[in-house]
Amino acid sequence: MAFWTDPKYEPIKTFQFRLYIGDAENEWFWAKQVTLPSFEVNEAQYQLVNHKFKYPGMVTWNDVNITVVETGTAASSILSLLKRAGYTCPGACGQGLSKSGFYSGKTFRIEQLYDDGATRQAWDLSNWFIKGARFGEMNYENDDFVNVEMTIGYDCATLSAGARM
Numbered sequence: 001m002a003f004w005t006d007p008k009y010e011p012i013k014t015f016q017f018r019l020y021i022g023d024a025e026n027e028w029f030w031a032k033q034v035t036l037p038s039f040e041v042n043e044a045q046y047q048l049v050n051h052k053f054k055y056p057g058m059v060t061w062n063d064v065n066i067t068v069v070e071t072g073t074a075a076s077s078i079l080s081l082l083k084r085a086g087y088t089c090p091g092a093c094g095q096g097l098s099k100s101g102f103y104s105g106k107t108f109r110i111e112q113l114y115d116d117g118a119t120r121q122a123w124d125l126s127n128w129f130i131k132g133a134r135f136g137e138m139n140y141e142n143d144d145f146v147n148v149e150m151t152i153g154y155d156c157a158t159l160s161a162g163a164r165m
Contacts, residue, residue, distance in 0.1 A: 012120060016113040019066070021081065022106050030074055032147065033067040034110055037123050037157035063131060063151050064110075070146040075135050078150055082130055108152065119162035125154035 004011075019031040042057040068074045108125040131153040136146040 010114070012112050016115070016120075018109075018111040018113065018119075020107055020109040020111070028066075028068060028077075030068045030071045031066060032069050033065075035063075035065045036110065037064060037125065037154075038062045039157075059156075061154060061156055063153055064125065066150045066152065068148045068150070070136060070148050074148045078130065078133050078135075078148065082133075085129065108154070114162075121162055122160050124158050124160070125152065126156045126158070128152050128154040 017031075017034065019028040019034055020026060021028055039059050039061045041059050044055045044057050046053050046055065106128075108128040110123040112120045112122070114120050129152070130150060132151040134149040136148050138146070
């Protein structure tokens with residue numbers, strides 16, 4: 001039976017999500033888009049006479065990409081996270097480039113929501129770090145919002161169910 005004819009099934013909608021970086025009070029309400037975690041398993045092949053056998057190898061988690069609307073605080077929030085992680089400008093701006101491990105123990109969570117805002121399921125990224133950021137572009141030809149794009153690397157992701165599941 002298809003899910004759209006059975007009322008006990010409710011598909012997850014792409015626009016119902018929350019993003020937390022750091023702690024539960026630090027919700028990024030200005031997040032416009034986020035890719036969910038994904039992984040790939042490489043394979044090894046072994047040949048025995050005229051036969052090839054495939055075996056699963058290591059799991060590699062793909063980056064998570066975030067697009068946020070610049071509200072006047074998005075770029076400064078990203079730079080603040082980067083600075084608290086120990087990255088500073090070399091020379092006159094700071095004390096050199098270092099990595100102090102700020103992210104360990106800090107939450108990066110993507111919550112998928114029910115219609116009423118309750119958490120349906122949540123993705124938590126382990127050992128995450130900012131891999132890159134683009135702070136948008138300016139253009140006289142349109143009146144779009146400035147979008148800030150950020151790439152997050154991580155070691156693995158866990159999925160937990162909300163209270164109703």
